[in-house]
């Protein structure tokens with residue numbers, strides 16, 4: 001066989017599926033796994049794709065099998081394992097070879113690795129890959145950060161293996177060093193917000209209306225044909241309608257209400273805070289997961305206080321369901337506005353020049369948050385590349401104007417009934433805060449000046465002022 005075009009290290013679920021996708025698209029690939037049995041099993045199961053796969057038992061064999069400059073994808077657990085692979089590869093690779101980290105790395109690690117490799121002649125690509133197992137196998141969304149030259153070496157392959165939206169590849173070069181991993185992190189932050197708001201709507205229908213999981217599944221299935229059309233809406237409907245073969249119960253009813261998290265949501269919030277950009281919907285979603293994990297403590301608190309949840313004051317169930325659809329839609333607009341605002345701030349801070357329209361475009365297919373809605377976002381950023389906030393895009397102004405009253409109605413109804421809707425509440429509060437020409441920070445400034453002489457600005461004069469606080 002001719003030399004491989006690319007190498008891949010780490011044949012876990014994501015790595016194995018990505019390797020098969022690459023081979024299937026006609027790019028010969030050399031693969032390596034720490035345990036040789038895994039490499040052998042992978043090769044044995046590759047069927048017709050075997051002639052495009054070179055199974056390797058050592059790093060030396062892997063490196064020898066690839067056409068220089070060699071792109072080598074690392075698909076191992078984020079953190080130290082990535083550094084270990086880089087250290088080992090560094091000894092064997094030559095100038096212009098490209099190490100590609102395709103895991104969910106913290107972009108700050110990616111920046112460090114990019115800088116560390118600068119003097120070695122090797123280059124580093126931090127590549128966000130979204131779409132789970134299915135996406136890796138049949139077309140993920142791919143977010144690339146690195147040098148334009150190293151991207152040139154792999155762009156054709158990445159376009160080929162990525163998901164397509166109306167024929168357009170959902171893969172793009174987004175900027176230098178950590179740009180790709182940063183954008184993937186915010187993708188996940190938005191994913192957290194989307195999932196949490198969906199779970200809150202489920203909570204309103206389950207606890208406030210008393211609907212069963214399959215009944216709620218029907219509602220989501222209907223919504224999937226409208227403005228909420230998205231992968232997450234679609235799978236929510238499927239999940240809610242699934243039956244547990246052992247008990248005959250709806251599957252969601254037999255799942256513990258405790259959700260894990262691997263870090264990308266938290267990183268989104270940390271970075272937003274570092275830059276002073278509100279990301280409150282994402283933050284509420286991350287916090288809700290953390291609270292979900294404290295199961296025993298919540299049970300103890302319920303014993304003390306009671307769950308305090310009651311049925312909704314409901315006149316018309318269909319009307320409520322229509323309102324919920326619009327409320328979820330308004331919540332999404334707030335969450336995405338925050339996510340894009342965080343990316344805009346990071347773009348300035350790190351000099352990435354992130355192309356917002358391209359980001360929205362490559363999220364339209366392949367990734368977990370893929371949706372019709374992202375096509376509207378792409379169109380708005382295409383019309384105005386310097387859009388300050390999605391909430392100010394003319395098309396979104398119209399959407400938000402029609403949807404925010406429902407968000408207010410749902411949040412207030414849920415709050416009255418004692419049903420926690422933290423992410424939807426945060427989305428509403430963000431909107432209400434964002435649209436206030438005069439808020440209440442005048443009082444904060446006065447307080448700061450009172451206790452710390454921090455000064456304040458006046459509405460009727462330039463410069464820094466201090467108050468006559470009558471301290472005596």
Ligand code: 6PG
Pocket residue numbers: 104129130131132188191260261262263264265367368
């Ligand atoms: C994706 C997913 C993927 C993974 C997350 C889940 O875009 O394909 O986001 O990256 O499912 O790691 O994150 P948590 O485990 O933190 O929920």
